[in-house]
Amino acid sequence: MNNLFGKNGAMISRFRAAVAAKILIACVLMVVGWFANGGAWSASALIVTLLIAGLVIDAWTNRRKPSHTSADADNEMSHQPEPGQPHHTGTPTTVTGIDAFMADLLNQTQTTDTLEVAILREDLYRLQAFNNQLLRLGEIAQELNTALPFKETKAKALALARQLLSADVVAFVAETGREFTLQGVSGCEEEDVNVNCCGYYSRCPIRTSFRDLRPTVISNADCKAFPPTLRAHLSLPFRMDDKSVMSLMAAATGPDAFSHVSLPILESLVGHIQAGLKAAQKYDAIRREAITDPLTNLYNRRFFEARGREEIEHSLRHREPLTILMFDVDHFKDINDTYGHQTGDKVLQAIAQYLKDQTRTSDICGRYGGEEFALLLPATPGRNAGFLADRLRDGLSQIMYTGLGLPANASVTVSAGLATCPHDGTTLEELVAQADTALYQAKRSGRNRVVRATPSG
Structure with a gap:
């Protein structure tokens, strides 16, 4: 009996420690989200806060479950990998900071195959992916805040967005009135993107996203804006000024290609791009004033x-x-x-x-x-x-x-x-x-x- 109690007690202690680790990770990610968004709370921080509440409820629910039987404990021990057996291949091998902390927890969970630990492991993978996206957003914000001409900033924003979203094609599309114009593309030739179709189909989801200024993800899209092999479409609209709306549009082959990116990440991405493009416009305006004769608009x-x-x-x-x-x-x-x-x-x-x-x-x-x-x-x-x-x-x-x-x-x-x-x-x-x-x-x-x-x- 003492042996049985000892095994179950150790398992319960490990599980409680795992739940505490989940809460700690969520708190740390809140701090990361705060820094990644320029020292201000954002939607991503709110999501993480809600996640903490969910984890606390999860901890309270699981602690009321019946203890494992001796057979369960023995079965748990039997699922431990043999010495030299490789761990989960998804764990990064070279990480620092929070990634190292989560990677260490992931390595510890490889030796246990209970339901609770499996759930914890999946949560850790999701949190690790979310953390990586937050860190990448911080890098994107820094790269787009450098003083560059508008044309170069657009090209850099397209390249960075394509990498973060894992998209096949990304493009900037501007709308003035009911006219849609292509403002830049990465991943294909300009003639392969037909934005005119969005202006004539009243129920086009892309057109609706421009009207509502709302991020829109479309699976199995039948829109003709991108080549037909690209079935997943994404539109992230934002205002450049009072008269025009621009959207970062992306397309990928898989119908659910953008499901790995959460809404807070998308909103933060488009916010950084909008700020970078507006800063580039100001840079161009100042440079234009410095090299232009104000009366004739010729070079000075x-x-x-x-x-x-x-x-x-x-x-x-x-x-x-x-x-x-x-x-x-x-x-x-x-x-x-x-x-x-x-x-x-x-x-x-x-x-x-x-x-x-x-x-x-x-x-x-x-x-x-x-x-x-x-x-x-x-x-x-x-x-x-x-x-x-x-x-x-x-x-x-x-x-x-x-x-x-x-x-x-x-x-x-x-x-x-x-x-x-x-x-x-x-x-x-x-x-x-x-x-x-x-x-x-x-x-x-x-x-x-x-x-x-x-x-x-």
Whole structure:
């Protein structure tokens, strides 16, 4: 009898210790959740709190169960693994901190095969997975809070989300009104994602998630947004501003592919992504202000010169021609004196817009100062640049400026000078000086014309 009592007493003591360990783990995870969410309680912390209550009830219920019989105790001992027998393969081999604590408990439970210990073991695995997701969320928050342009932040967010969710494809989709547009994708080509279908099917769960701003998981989805082999869809919508909603959408092959991620984890993930993207927008806005002329929205002189030095270095290294054009508005002082500075500003804005519209995306348009504009034309010889300059000069003289405060018969003309690398110089200072010299020669020759520094190209 004493032997029987000793065996059952030891089992009960081990079980009570296991329950206490479960409660301790839950408390520790609350602290982890608090740190992972930036020092604030979140839905994940609430879930863990409820879990503690469940564990306490579980402990109270199990302690009232009848004690094991001697046969049960002997059966328990018979299920212990032989020396050298491997433990559960799901236990990580290299872990630290809380993972090490839970791994140690898991290793201890491998030697016992009672129902209570089996339940404890499953709880430990779930808690360990939840803990790993919380820790990964903290890392994601840190990576997305670095100062990066919006485009790079989007790409990083897609890669991190795809890894956390174990998704085959992730994408950012934006909705403005009833229009859905793809804002980036990871895991497939953009043409493989068709977001237009969500705008025409009124009962589409993806569209509903945008409307309700609610995370939506769809199993065995028949939505045509992703390739048909991807049966599980996920939509995590959030507001970027008052007019548009964006969603992190994910797709995976298995119909229940996202069941391993809890709602608190999804909500925390989308919160970190939203904060990271908004911070990136502010970063872009500040950078844009630093490199843009506020009146014309062209690049300012500082950026033009910095970019010019880079392009000249590239031109010399790859032995490609590069041309700089300098434009100056003819008789601009008379426009200001006769029609006012506001009209003069509108004329400069109209000229700047025309230059942007008529040049390539690889060309750099800048306001160099006052009524003077500069164009940097990579991979362009002097002859071709001369043709472009004449076309721009002629087009600017034909713009109708009547809506800007000038009379109907008013005509605004420009003079231009150009210099080509390496024929006219191999530094920015040399090329600008040569182009300026050609520009003032055009002014002295009667204005409304283009002059090249030398017959280069």
